[in-house]
Each structure stands twice: as C-alpha cells, then as structure tokens.
Amino acid sequence: MSRKKVILLILILFTVVGAIFGYTTLRSKKIAEIKERVESYLERNGLKDTVDVGEYDVNLLKREAYLRDIKIKGLKQEDREIAVEIPFVKEVAIKRFEEDKEVGPVKLLLEINGIDFRIYLKVLKKWKTYSLNAVINNSYNKEKGEVSENFSLTGDRLFNISWEWKAKNVDREILRLARELDAEGASLSNPEVRLFISKILQVKPSLVRFSFYDQGFHNLLIEVIAKKTGLTAEEVKREIINDLKKAHSQLQDRALRTFTEALLEIVSQGKGGIEITITNDKNYSIQDLGSLFIGMALRGAPPERVLKGMEKFLKIEVRKI
Structure with missing residues (x-):
C-alpha cells in the first residue's frame, strides 16, 4: 500500500472515530439535560418520590x-x-x-x-x-x-x-397567566385570576370531536351488572337491547337516534362505535355559549329540547364508526 493511501486511510479512520466520539458525547449531554429537566419537573410538582x-x-x-x-x-x-x-x-x-x-x-x-x-x-x-x-x-x-x-x-x-x-381567539396572556397562576396558586381576590377568567370567556371554540370504539368494554359492564342483579350475562344483554330499542322508538332527534343505534350495535354485535363532532360555525365565544345554555337550563328544558336548542347555534354531527 502506498504512503498516500495509508495517510488517507488514517485520516478516514480518525474522522470516523471523531464523529462517533462527537455523537456519543453530544448524546450523553442531551440525555443529561433531559434527565435534569424531568427530575426538576417531578420535584416541582411533588412527584419525585x-x-x-x-x-x-x-x-x-x-x-x-x-x-x-x-x-x-x-x-x-x-x-x-x-x-x-x-x-x-x-x-x-x-x-x-x-x-x-x-x-x-x-x-x-x-x-x-x-x-x-x-x-x-x-x-x-x-x-x-x-x-x-x-x-x-x-x-x-x-x-x-x-x-x-x-x-x-x-x-x-x-x-x-x-x-x-380546537379554539380561536386564544390570547397569549391566557397561557402566560395559566403558567404563573399554576406556580403561585389561584385565588379570586387575585386580579390576575379575574383577568384570566375574562380572557377565557372570550375564547371561541371552533371544533370539538369525540369518538369511542368498543373493543370489549361493554362486556365488562355487562359482567358487573349481571353480578349485581343476579342475572346471567345474556339476560342483562337482552334487557339492555330492549331498553335501547324502546328509547330509540321514542326519540325524534336525529343525533340522539344515531347515538342509540350505535349503542345497539355495540351490545348486540359486540363491536361498533360512535363519533360526535360539534362545530362553532357562527363563531360564538365561551361567554356567548354559556349564556345561551344557562338560559335553557333555567327554563327547565328536557335534554332533547336542550340538544335541539344547541343545534340552533352549533352544528352537531353524530355518526356510527
């Protein structure tokens, strides 16, 4: 092997070793930083032990x-x-x-x-x-x-x-105040707490979506009910199905009917799920929505009428998954 090739090989070897050493050193440093931050967080929140x-x-x-x-x-x-x-x-x-x-x-x-x-x-x-x-x-x-x-x-x-x-109109002051109040403790006499609440009321929720897909949870509930009532699991299952069918026949609201249909599929077929999506197309704030729903509740509206009232202000979609 020529002298030039030997020198080149040595340079490559040193470069590789240096890169590995540098990576290992940086990796160890980052691990130490993360460990310090995690341990500091645990101690700050009383979770160290x-x-x-x-x-x-x-x-x-x-x-x-x-x-x-x-x-x-x-x-x-x-x-x-x-x-x-x-x-x-x-x-x-x-x-x-x-x-x-x-x-x-x-x-x-x-x-x-x-x-x-x-x-x-x-x-x-x-x-x-x-x-x-x-x-x-x-x-x-x-x-x-x-x-x-x-x-x-x-x-x-x-x-x-x-x-x-998802939400819009979330002032950065909300996050800053939440951070400070979490560290200091909250009290309604604190002017920053009142400022925090006023900022929260102006937030505009744009989307809420919840989904649930059963993979056996209903079997656990049926097992518990059967043990409590002294019935067999099949007897409990039949009673639940009959109750859901009865409720479904009495409901007029499309969203609630879809909801009970999804529950029926879960119990009768052993699988199924539901997704509920609420969108705030009219851009109401939390304060606006709170006033609307509190007003309906004070008038003693039943759940189905409350849902109907909500659909005047929010778009509510319920679908089986």
Whole structure:
C-alpha cells in the first residue's frame, strides 16, 4: 500500500472515530439535560418520590427523547365500587417539544406506550389488567391565537377513545397567566385570576370531536351488572337491547337516534362505535355559549329540547364508526 493511501486511510479512520466520539458525547449531554429537566419537573410538582424513570435515551437524528421503564408508586384511586391503579409505563416518547419563553410549551407530541392499567371491581372481587397506549398532540399558534389539542387512548380488549379540540381567539396572556397562576396558586381576590377568567370567556371554540370504539368494554359492564342483579350475562344483554330499542322508538332527534343505534350495535354485535363532532360555525365565544345554555337550563328544558336548542347555534354531527 502506498504512503498516500495509508495517510488517507488514517485520516478516514480518525474522522470516523471523531464523529462517533462527537455523537456519543453530544448524546450523553442531551440525555443529561433531559434527565435534569424531568427530575426538576417531578420535584416541582411533588412527584419525585412517586415516579422513578428507569432509563433515559435520545435519538439526535430524529430529535426525539425517550423515558423508559417508569415505575409509579401510589397512583391509585379507590371508592366503594372500584379501585384503579397505574404502577408502570413502558415508554414515553417525546416526539416533538417546542417552548416559548413567554407562554411556555407551544408544540407537544407525546406517545405513551405500555401503560399498565389495573382495575379492581369489588363486585367481581378480582383485578383486571389492560395495556393502554396514548398519544397527546397539542399546538398553539401565538400569532393567530389558535389552539389545537388531540388526545387518543387505545386499549386492547377495552376501547379506542379519541378527543380533539380546537379554539380561536386564544390570547397569549391566557397561557402566560395559566403558567404563573399554576406556580403561585389561584385565588379570586387575585386580579390576575379575574383577568384570566375574562380572557377565557372570550375564547371561541371552533371544533370539538369525540369518538369511542368498543373493543370489549361493554362486556365488562355487562359482567358487573349481571353480578349485581343476579342475572346471567345474556339476560342483562337482552334487557339492555330492549331498553335501547324502546328509547330509540321514542326519540325524534336525529343525533340522539344515531347515538342509540350505535349503542345497539355495540351490545348486540359486540363491536361498533360512535363519533360526535360539534362545530362553532357562527363563531360564538365561551361567554356567548354559556349564556345561551344557562338560559335553557333555567327554563327547565328536557335534554332533547336542550340538544335541539344547541343545534340552533352549533352544528352537531353524530355518526356510527
């Protein structure tokens, strides 16, 4: 091998080693930064002794961060009928995070995988365990004053749920005040709280969408009802179907009829779902809508009439999925 080739080979080798070393050093630095920020957040919110992150990782090329093997102590809610706990999360992937110094986070995309969801139904006297996955995708455009929030939760043998919310006229002061009040604590005597409320009332919701697809959740409810009533699961199922058919025959509103049809499909066929979309085409603010609905409620309008009244101001679509 010629001397020039040897020198070239050595240069290439040093370049590769330097690149690997530089990547490893930068990766370690980013992991340390993320760990510090997460631990600071946990301590600030009193969660340091509750949440233990087993591993931190980053992908510098994708600009993503990962928290893995998260153990959660004491996250348990319980009442007379039910107990729920989430002791473990396999992974939280931070796919996108952008922060504004003035208002805080303006873009966030999280994927939460392997949520160990355990539920104890006291009437059944046993724990049931499900694995859930969640996605959170939020953004705020401070120039346009627009907010978009998306949340989805999927669980094998349980359900798929998604929620979407969009709003306009969201002043950046709302986010700034929310950040400050969260740190300081809220009191109605605080002038900033009154300012915050006045700003919130001027927000104009443009879209709300909720969807639910059953993957076995109704079977769990039927099992609980059967245990409580002493009936068999099939007897409970027949009663529910008969009640839904009766309610469906008495309803005049198209949206409510579609809703009961979707429930009938879920119970009778073992699968099905529903999607509800509400759009604010006339650009009403929260204050406007609140006044309209409070007025109807004070007049003692029944639910179907309230829904009819809502359809005068909002576009409501209900469809089976």
